[in-house]
Amino acid sequence: MDAKEARAPRLFDEVRRKLRVHHYSLRTERAYLGWIRRFILANGRRHPRTLGGREVEAFLSRLAVQGKVAASTQNQALSALLFLYREVLGVRLPWMEDVIRAKRPARLPVVLSQAEVRALLACMDGRTGLIAQLLYGTGLRLMEALRLRVKDVDFGRNEIVVRNGKGGRDRRTLLPASLAAPLQEEVDRARVLHQRDLAAGFGAVWLPHALARKYPGAPTEFGWQYVFPALRLSVDPHDGTIRRHHLDDATLSRAIRRARLLAGIDKPVSAHTLRHSFATHLLEAGYDIRTIQELLGHKDVATTQIYTHVLNRGGRGVLSPLDH
Template sequence: MNTPIDPTNAPPALPSAPGKSPPEPRLLDQVRAQIRLRHYSIRTESQYVQWVKRFVLFHGKRHPREMGAPEVEAFLSHLAVEGHVASATQNQALSALLFLYRQVLGIELPWLDEMVRAKRPQRLPVVLTRGEVQRVLERMDGVYSLLARLLYGTGMRLMEVIRLRVKDVDFAQGEILIRDGKGAKDRVTMLPEGVSADLREHLQRRKLVFEDDLRADKASVYLPDALARKYPAASTSWLWQYVFVAGSYSVDPRSGVERRHHLDEKLLQRAMKKAVLASGIDKPATPHTLRHSFATHLLDGGYDIRTVQELLGHADVSTTMIYTHVLQRGGRGVRSPLDSLL
């Protein structure tokens, strides 16, 4: 009986004889190549590769070309029923399979467009009061305190502040330029006066680390898209360096270059969790909660919702509208006319 060959991890083929076409790359290598061709993030690459591999293994290592709608539906149903995954996770798996069939295998399957995505539940965001934010910030110190204050003071997402580069902080204008945010969009937010001095001091210390890396010939930094080829000197320039970096070097999984990467976001998440517990707040607050609190407190302070939408980088104002539901002013943030009479 023939055993199935794993298309995701088949051994490299021997060199082809003269005149014959070279062997086709392994499936997962094809997925990685197409993802990098489109300049997707390393996180997207990791997740898509994982889902493609799980899909193939789930169906006994059959090649995706041999499968279709029933197999995709069976896999997604298994994730929901047996795996109890969230709707967002199930949708991510579907997106990975869509990418596999369309971009990697070049197969247009009409049934993929008709496949219904899992409906994400509409939940109200967790928001801290101003007093609770202060209690949490008081229990954080060092670089984590600076990061948390930036999150609350600017409304940035977690990875936006983690990937912040020196050139994108403008002290003269009092603003921060957020590059390649969600949806590959740039936007501008404020640089809070209350954090400006500490950020300057941090950058002074950061530059000392950068100078040490220069002497060790390890000052290069990851550049998006093809900028490394277009501007060869940019990778070792001060302006392109990450503001918040790791304490040691690591190997870039794509290029194989050993260098200093940005700070691991999990460290900030752990510091935030400890601060919330220490402050005695009974809410599941995370670093992203500070972004929710930023938006809610701006609306509560009377700022126009369109302004808040722009600062947050929301594509649709309906996304920003959710914060009106958590304002401490009744349903939808509307003041009752009865209160005006009284």
């Protein structure tokens, strides 16, 4: 192994450490490490300290011109390199501040009709079917639903508390009455699984922001357990502890893909499509856009207003002269 290769693992270890100090998600950690690795390989395995603005701009340009990546992908690569130089290498480079981020084109979200939603959900069952109903019935993001803790489901008030949502904000959303009973059954199954884990010497769930140190008994309390726990124990990549994580998001994605084909829906459908459909159908029902903004957890109402452009009757309720 030469000196260049010997330095790379230590650099990646430091990037990983810094990301975890700043409480970045595991998904972001993997993405940033991937972009930094590609950047180093694209420049002949040279250390980033020896590279500059010319190499960064060339790398980002190749992504756009040769790789034809989306603007969001190019911006993610730039964010990874900014983090590397600012937080890990401690290098304040003016040219990094001036790099222009690719402008994301305005896209209308894919929205299912109510009939298409019914057809999709009818082709799903079990836990994935319940989660899909939860996404459409509450407007939760996929990871917000999978990371839902038992203590944050209030059956008495028919509401769900979303902790540390996008932007680090908490919010409340409704709990559909039709989901109360099946969700309670899911909680009961999680309780049995948790008791089994405790008997086997496990049962401590992962807690964010050093809460485990502040409240030593919390990780084993049932209220902190996931509503949708994984079927198997696994090794936590953060600290190597064997614990039970939440259900893998890929499991739900595969179930939605199968249901879409069975339902004969030609539109591209993902878990986020159900969130889009939730907001659009509430607007169609006449609910106030500020209420919908609060349920979705949007910081700016302008983000919520995009759903006015996908209503069946048009953003302003305009009727075509051909239909008169």
